[in-house]
Amino acid sequence: MxxxxxxxxxxxxxxxxxxxxxxxxxxxxxxxxxxxxxxxxxxxxxxETIHAGGADFQVSGKETGDSAYGTNTINASWTDKIASVEGVDEAYPIYVVLTSVGDEYMNTLIGIDSNGTSLADISMKEGRIFEDNSSEVILGEIYAEDNNYSVGDSIEIDGEDFEVVGIYETGDQNMAGGVFTSISKVGEIMDDEDSISNIYVKVEKGADAQEVADRIDARYGDNITTVTSVMEMTQMxxxxxxxxxxxxxxxxxxxxxxxxxxxxxxxxxxxxxxxxxxxxxxxxxxxxxxxxxxxxxxxxxxxxxxxxxxxxxxxxxxxxxxxxxxxxxxxxxxxxxxxxxxxxxxxxxxxxxxxxxxxxxxxxxxxxx
Structure with a gap:
């Protein structure tokens, strides 16, 4: 043996x-x-909970300015730079402006790529998401209720007619009264297609959001800054x-x-x-x-x-x-x-x-x- x-x-x-x-x-x-x-x-x-829905954090201009967030606008080219940082899964620019919407002389209009709306932490209550480069909008449920708008209606924004294709809901009360449309349309309205207000950033699954934010600050901190942590990243x-x-x-x-x-x-x-x-x-x-x-x-x-x-x-x-x-x-x-x-x-x-x-x-x- x-x-x-x-x-x-x-x-x-x-x-x-x-x-x-x-x-x-x-x-x-x-x-x-x-x-x-x-x-x-x-x-x-x-x-999945951490990375579901809204962005993990946002990137904005470094200095104070006249954008809707109180910071200066930044060039749209920053989106590709942020997207290339290690640990970043998605990066979508947003352009937030104050302009005439419907009967209101001044209201918040938010421009974003239709694929990036999931990072805005909104979900559709009625209708659908707008198509890019089209005269379509989705309205926050509070704004729609207060102004008696429903899916299929027409709304005038800065003198141009837009079709209401959806009503969204969100846990952010500031956004519940807003209006979303394609970022390219906002650029046309503002006659400034190269500028953006912020960048929504979503990190890769398994990555530490705070580490990614610190990495961005270390590389580009002289020009931009990371703001508004959506999640309690340290506790999670x-x-x-x-x-x-x-x-x-x-x-x-x-x-x-x-x-x-x-x-x-x-x-x-x-x-x-x-x-x-x-x-x-x-x-x-x-x-x-x-x-x-x-x-x-x-x-x-x-x-x-x-x-x-x-x-x-x-x-x-x-x-x-x-x-x-x-x-x-x-x-x-x-x-x-x-x-x-x-x-x-x-x-x-x-x-x-x-x-x-x-x-x-x-x-x-x-x-x-």
Whole structure:
């Protein structure tokens, strides 16, 4: 029988103790995999929440000026510069002006690319989004109600007729009374198509919004500034770090508990095989070979536990998670972590009993009954 086959078969010669050891370690692996899947699912949900809807922050001019935000307008070319910064997923310019809208001599008109309206943190209540480069507008629900406008009506803006194609709602009361249209139309109205007021910035999933904002400030801070944090980025980052840290805490606990369990199992195995170990030494087995045998047997038990625990953890979370309102997400990292812990537990659990075995004098071992 080869040395490898010897190691693979030995742990299961005493089926009861092997099964108990496997069950004990598998429970720890189940917890690691299940908690890892739940944690990754929650992290993914939080990240989607952070990056859903409105922009993470805005970029505006550095100096005070006469724009609707009280800052100077900036050149539209800044949009491409901001979009190229590491960590930026989307960047859309907006042009906010005060002009005559309907019967009001002065009201807020917001120009934006139709694809960028999602970053403005608005959602359609009726109708649809305007088309770019068209004489179409969407009205805030407060403005529409106060002025009795509905989808399909016509509204005059700076002397030009626009069609109301939608009514939007938003949590921002300042924007609920505004009017959105294509940014190109606002440029035409203002006779200044190269200027913008602000840039909505959305960061890549997984990126830290504050770090991206700081990166922009570091590179372009002499000309522009990042303003108006939409999310409580620091608090959300702390929550994500806490969730991810909990997985490592459970993993450490599993190492300690699993290590103690396998040490006890392998010590009993060594104790029961004292005479056998003495025979192996008597026929010429080196201390190194005996150490490898016992540590190998320990690792066989923990790896079998990892396979069983990973399968149960995965299937359990996948089947039961949705019923409890949890959407687990399993990544290769979770299983790599689980098997790495199993290897560590196997080495730690087998090392001490192996050292005890190699220190056993052959003559004393042979006399043992």
């Amino acid at each position: 080869s040395f490898l086959k010897f190691i693979l078969k030995n742990p299961f010669r005493r089926k009861t103790s092997a099964v108990l050891a496997i069950v004990g370690i598998a429970i720890g692996i189940i917890v690691i995999v299940a908690l890892g899947g739940i944690t990754e699912g929650l992290v993914n949900t939080f990240e 980052a702390d929550m994500l770090n806490t969730l991810q840290g909990s997985t490592w805490a459970i993993s450490l606990l599993a190492i300690v508990v699993g290590g103690l369990g396998i040490i006890n199992t392998m010590l009993m195995s060594v104790f029961e095989r004292t005479r056998e170990i003495g025979v192996l030494k008597a026929v010429g087995w080196s201390n190194r070979r005996i150490l490898l045998m016992i540590v190998g047997e320990s690792m066989v038990i923990t790896l079998v536990s990892a396979i069983i625990g990973s399968l149960i953890g995965f299937l359990g979370c996948t089947l039961l998670g949705p019923q409890m309102g949890i959407d687990p997400l399993f990544t290769p990292k979770i299983f790599v972590q689980a098997f790495s812990i199993a290897v560590v537990v196997g080495i730690i659990g087998g090392l001490y009993p192996a050292i005890k075995a190699i220190r056993l004098p052959p003559t004393e071992a042979l006399r043992y009954e």
